Amino acid sequence: MTRRQLHLNAFLMSTGHHEASWRLPESDPYASVDLDHFRELARIAERGTFDSLFLADGPVLFSNVGQRPAGVLEPLTLLTALAVATEHIGLIATASTSYNSPYNLARRFASLDHISGGRAGWNIVTTAGAEAARNFGLDDEPAHATRYERAAEFLDVALKLWDSWEDDLVVADKAQGVWGDERKIHPPRHRGTYFSVEGALNVPRSPQGYPLLVQAGSSQDGKHFAARYAEAVFTAQQTLGDAQAFYADLKTRAREAGRDPGHLKILPGIVPVIGSTEAEARAHEQVLEDHIVHEHSLHRLEHLLNLEAGTLELDARLPADLPPESDIEGARSRYTLVVELARRERLTVRELIGRLGGGRGHLTFTGTPEQVADAIENWFTLGAADGFNIMPAVLPSGLGLFVDHVVPILRARGLFRTEYGPRGTLRDRYGLPRPANQHTTAPTLTRV
Amino acid sequence: MTRRQLHLNAFLMSTGHHEASWRLPESDPYASVDLDHFRELARIAERGTFDSLFLADGPVLFSNVGQRPAGVLEPLTLLTALAVATEHIGLIATASTSYNSPYNLARRFASLDHISGGRAGWNIVTTAGAEAARNFGLDDEPAHATRYERAAEFLDVALKLWDSWEDDLVVADKAQGVWGDERKIHPPRHRGTYFSVEGALNVPRSPQGYPLLVQAGSSQDGKHFAARYAEAVFTAQQTLGDAQAFYADLKTRAREAGRDPGHLKILPGIVPVIGSTEAEARAHEQVLEDHIVHEHSLHRLEHLLNLEAGTLELDARLPADLPPESDIEGARSRYTLVVELARRERLTVRELIGRLGGGRGHLTFTGTPEQVADAIENWFTLGAADGFNIMPAVLPSGLGLFVDHVVPILRARGLFRTEYGPRGTLRDRYGLPRPANQHTTAPTLTRV
Numbered sequence A, B: 001m002t003r004r005q006l007h008l009n010a011f012l013m014s015t016g017h018h019e020a021s022w023r024l025p026e027s028d029p030y031a032s033v034d035l036d037h038f039r040e041l042a043r044i045a046e047r048g049t050f051d052s053l054f055l056a057d058g059p060v061l062f063s064n065v066g067q068r069p070a071g072v073l074e075p076l077t078l079l080t081a082l083a084v085a086t087e088h089i090g091l092i093a094t095a096s097t098s099y100n101s102p103y104n105l106a107r108r109f110a111s112l113d114h115i116s117g118g119r120a121g122w123n124i125v126t127t128a129g130a131e132a133a134r135n136f137g138l139d140d141e142p143a144h145a146t147r148y149e150r151a152a153e154f155l156d157v158a159l160k161l162w163d164s165w166e167d168d169l170v171v172a173d174k175a176q177g178v179w180g181d182e183r184k185i186h187p188p189r190h191r192g193t194y195f196s197v198e199g200a201l202n203v204p205r206s207p208q209g210y211p212l213l214v215q216a217g218s219s220q221d222g223k224h225f226a227a228r229y230a231e232a233v234f235t236a237q238q239t240l241g242d243a244q245a246f247y248a249d250l251k252t253r254a255r256e257a258g259r260d261p262g263h264l265k266i267l268p269g270i271v272p273v274i275g276s277t278e279a280e281a282r283a284h285e286q287v288l289e290d291h292i293v294h295e296h297s298l299h300r301l302e303h304l305l306n307l308e309a310g311t312l313e314l315d316a317r318l319p320a321d322l323p324p325e326s327d328i329e330g331a332r333s334r335y336t337l338v339v340e341l342a343r344r345e346r347l348t349v350r351e352l353i354g355r356l357g358g359g360r361g362h363l364t365f366t367g368t369p370e371q372v373a374d375a376i377e378n379w380f381t382l383g384a385a386d387g388f389n390i391m392p393a394v395l396p397s398g399l400g401l402f403v404d405h406v407v408p409i410l411r412a413r414g415l416f417r418t419e420y421g422p423r424g425t426l427r428d429r430y431g432l433p434r435p436a437n438q439h440t441t442a443p444t445l446t447r448v
Helices: A035-048 A073-087 A102-115 A128-138 A146-162 A221-228 A239-254 A276-290 A294-303 A330-343 A349-361 A369-381 A399-414 B035-047 B075-085 B104-114 B144-162 B220-229 B240-256 B280-288 B292-306 B332-344 B349-359 B369-381 B397-412
Strands: A007-011 A051-057 A090-097 A118-123 A170-173 A178-182 A214-215 A233-234 A263-272 A364-368 A389-392 B006-013 B054-056 B090-096 B120-125 B170-172 B178-180 B213-216 B232-234 B265-274 B364-369 B388-389
Touching: A007 A035, A007 A178, A007 A263, A035 A051, A035 A073, A035 A399, A051 A073, A051 A118, A073 A090, A073 A102, A073 B075, A073 B104, A073 B349, A090 A214, A102 A118, A102 B075, A128 B054, A146 A221, A170 A364, A178 A263, A214 A221, A214 B170, A221 A239, A221 A330, A233 A239, A233 B388, A239 A263, A239 A369, A263 A276, A263 A399, A294 A330, A294 A349, A330 B104, A330 B388, A349 B178, A364 A369, A364 B280, A369 A389, A369 A399, B006 B035, B006 B232, B006 B265, B035 B075, B035 B397, B054 B120, B075 B090, B075 B104, B075 B170, B090 B104, B090 B213, B104 B120, B104 B144, B213 B220, B213 B265, B232 B240, B240 B265, B240 B369, B265 B280, B265 B369, B265 B397, B280 B349, B280 B364, B292 B332, B292 B349, B332 B349, B369 B388, B369 B397
Parallel strands: A007 A051, A007 A389, A051 A090, A090 A118, A118 A214, A214 A233, A233 A263, A263 A364, A263 A389, B006 B054, B006 B388, B054 B090, B090 B120, B120 B213, B213 B232, B232 B265, B265 B364, B265 B388
Antiparallel strands: A170 A178, B170 B178
């Protein structure tokens, strides 16, 4: 019998997930807009038979350009280019439900799904922050609950659009001059709170029906949304216990929402820092930490915690009187994770910044390939994960080390595929069924 | 001395510009969503050293799926895929100023410009029609003038966003941990009638600064807009005289707007129907016309002319009492062109439909390669065109015929490049300067 198989996603970034990675001698400071850099990353991940690539996003200039590399390529655009440069790997792009129109975004994902032969995924985000809101005509960010309400309606409309063509609409009768069956077009005629969308999509239903739906918010609103819509969830968890609790909670919620919990895959993010000995790995981690500019990180931490600039002191702990999560309208689950990490481990601000530098709240696994594989296997077998979102501290080198040294161990243990096999869709990789069209009464066509 | 060089753009479409092209035995009825089909078209055009590829667009399902192929891939997405599959050719995508946000669209074009090494172009449209409006929360299309007002403000914001990074912002000082010069970021802080956009773009200034700006409306509003912003104009002209008048008018308007008229290239659309003899070409044209379903075309013509269904009769002329152009809120210049064509040539509705079937109002050049090349040279040398928007009736075969039989004649006459030469941007191909950044006081860097 085959062992349960784990799933691996490569979370791409310019020079790596560690905020100081760009300062290493090996790093190209222009990597963020260099197609060849991302093409190399995609090829390494495909060599490692990863399930998918992923790009985070927000429609805003996140960083101060003085402090670190700050421009990026728009993810759907970059992943479309990578679709042509790869053959098997899934392509998961982040896009915001708060700052897009359903008609435009549904078209773009359907187009990428056609172009890639069914390899498109959408990481659905609601986009925290007033800065983003102010790029779209608003004065401040919408309330957390409002963003999630809009997201739910956005999804309903997008699903109506993706299902507005039945799969077998095209008849292509050249002799009679009949191209398609008009009865198989279903315009949404949607009139809701946030959107009115009348007509059918102008893209035929795509290989996967619609993109794999991915989500990454871990707030109460986020988990509720994930249980209803998400087929894969990226999450930041700092301890095995927390990860197990999150995993059990989300699977239960999916079941309660009437879904098969096996159809919701949970992938905690991990930052692997790999050395041929543990000491070498720790030394590499230390080099990265030594390159952090604490003053800059301090400002970003104050921003995340909703504090005035100058409130925090590097060698003191966090203030005791931080507001509860429910008062935060921004990135709510990230807020809680950071505050709990600092309190649980009694970290000073300087120590907290060191811990966050690698993966912005994701767990760092530092050690030999064997040790990293052990940690992955542990979490996977102990009910904390269906797979992992791999976030190398330094790119491309860290992804290369993982693929060439950790992946072979996972394969030898029978936990991970050794080859892609025949061409398949992104859902095929994750062992998920192709979604039926809501207008089709025929039984679901499940691809194997 | 080198002769003045003409420019050629390939207007891509699924099975061709003739509405009946999909019914030919050679045509693939699924071509519209097939990347390989478009990859082949791009390669043919690049073999013909064309300046650029172009895709039209509207965020709406245009056709009745019963009548002809109706789904398409979103143009920026498709052209991004083609950027990776080509090396030299420009990539011009249509996108609407009425149904996009400047921040999102500016990002996407800047991203494509980076990915393609400076080959991105934007065909700016305001999108006529209530059907599109109803996909974006509106009950009806905004008035013609309103759409153009919004388009002008959209352009102003987009230009501010593309110029929000100075070209030489990145210093990449790894030792000091300074990535960029903060003084070289210029957030738009735009507060206007249609848009408020606060922050800088999150994409560094791209190889071309911003995409080549293309425009295709020929109404009064359209020409006013083109004179102010466009670097290339696609236009539908039915006679040499009309084309000359349009050419002279637009160049004069550009001069009056304080611009170098040489920096606004005018490309009429032509539908070449090529045969080894004139009779063969005419026979091919007749085959296409015989495949038109007149009943369907009648409905589309009534829609364009803003008439009730059932108003027109196939074997009668257009009614005498059609409203003036200024009463039309939709596709105003196309309306006028069609009405004038029918009246000038005293066409019946059936004849008009035959004339429109090939290029929806663009002029058809039917004949031998020699005759088509003569027509092109005539228009080019007699002040009617800087180049042409080539719209083959059938694809890919019609593009292949043009590239293999007409292009060699144009080259032999010294009118068109024989090779691309070194890699260059889309503006380099059209002989246009790279735009200076509005925040940079240094002299414009003009690429040759």
